[in-house]
């Protein structure tokens with residue numbers, strides 16, 4: 023179903039690129055090519071942006087209800103195509119089939135909520151006489167208007183959800199979109215756009231440009247025709263974008279090193295459940311995965327032994343069997359994770375379980391007595407390795423959390439809500455989860471990364487806001 027050469031989507035048409043080149047997409051676990059996408063040219067990027075501007079000029083005048091009607095059809099189509107799309111996601115990015123299906127359904131829910139949120143967005147009015155010397159005959163009407171053409175760049179790990187999470191708010195806000203999926207993720211992105219094209223959206227409003235970030239990325243990002251960039255991906259790529267982008271609004275959702283802070287008074291059964299799911303689902307290939315545990319030394323032995331027991335029960339293997347731990351996205355990523363494990367062991371960490379590898383399948387690995395000189399204490403692995411760092415106080419946990427270059431989320435496990443808030447107030451992250459795993463959803467919550475984890479806010483309402491600007495019209499009434 024995925025096999026074959028796929029076209030890119032421009033001005034409502036599926037086309038082969040003039041480049042004559044395609045990019046072969048290899049499955050991370052089948053180890054064979056499962057399809058090819060077009061390597062578009064810079065001239066085709068220019069055309070996509072031009073068509074988007076033409077379509078946006080008309081779309082801005084389309085009512086919210088009518089915009090919503092197209093997007094409802096898109097959501098329905100995604101649900102209708104969920105098995106087909108889930109299979110592509112599974113094969114392309116190695117996500118467990120059931121999780122891939124959940125991603126598609128979650129995306130449809132996201133789109134529907136976005137429509138409703140946009141339809142209920144209200145402007146405001148302001149009276150002039152609330153400022154010294156102002157007059158009540160002056161009234162400002164403050165509305166939100168679209169920015170123009172939004173560039174949506176997404177990562178491999180949620181190839182449908184994190185793409186639609188940019189496209190839907192952009193469209194409801196009255197923008198057009200140029201969508202560049204992750205290359206490993208482009209087949210899934212293409213399927214998602216196929217669903218959108220079936221919704222009969224006006225031509226040119228959403229254009230799919232496939233090609234490697236290293237070839238066309240800088241060209242699109244620096245393009246004068248782009249009015250806003252919504253990017254999700256690695257911190258290195260995000261930092262690069264922040265330097266290359268021209269003066270346009272930029273939302274960056276980047277990497278993380280989320281800690282699970284376990285206080286000595288934590289409910290360890292619950293903490294273990296949350297940490298295991300937080301750290302190892304989809305082999306830890308989630309920006310919000312728990313990527314280190316900072317545990318009070320008094321409960322560390324017990325926690326480690328409970329974690330080991332659960333890790334040894336995890337299903338490891340093929341996404342087709344709905345395994346929790348699946349092969350990583352590519353060999354380079356597996357080499358990187360293996361390097362972190364080896365470095366920690368060489369520097370004296372205790373291997374509790376794991377450190378076994380078959381091609382790019384890394385078995386879930388638990389490392390105890392991890393210290394600050396080990397790379398795994400600080401680097402984002404994007405793989406199934408969990409370092410345990412023992413601490414002696416809340417202050418030490420806060421200090422190690424804040425020493426990180428990242429600031430996405432953190433979990434705090436404790437029965438003392440006052441202590442939880444005291445820690446939450448001191449740690450430099452976008453969101454704190456009290457007695458729960460780190461995670462993005464539900465998708466209408468604001469989602470934010472600070473420090474190296476990002477800039478700007480996502481989450482349905484916030485995404486719509488970030489893709490609009492305020493426009494003020496002042497009424498000057500006769501006195």
Ligand code: NAP
Pocket residue numbers: 175176177178179180184202203204205206233234235236238239240243254255256257259260262263275276277278308309310402404430471475476
């Ligand atoms: P990535 O390598 O940074 O790629 C992300 C996207 O950027 C891809 O579409 C990529 O295209 C594109 N790109 C690469 N170079 C570019 C350039 N010069 N200009 C414009 N675009 C360029 O990230 P990934 O490996 O796909 O995803 C994993 C990372 O994303 C992890 O660090 C994870 O934490 C982060 N992430 C963060 C969030 C969040 O919300 N905070 C969510 C999910 C993932 P190609 O694929 O063609 O290179």
Ligand code: G3H
Pocket residue numbers: 179180307308309310460461462463
């Ligand atoms: O990979 C980053 C995603 O935004 C994480 O989403 O917490 O729902 O898995 P999630």
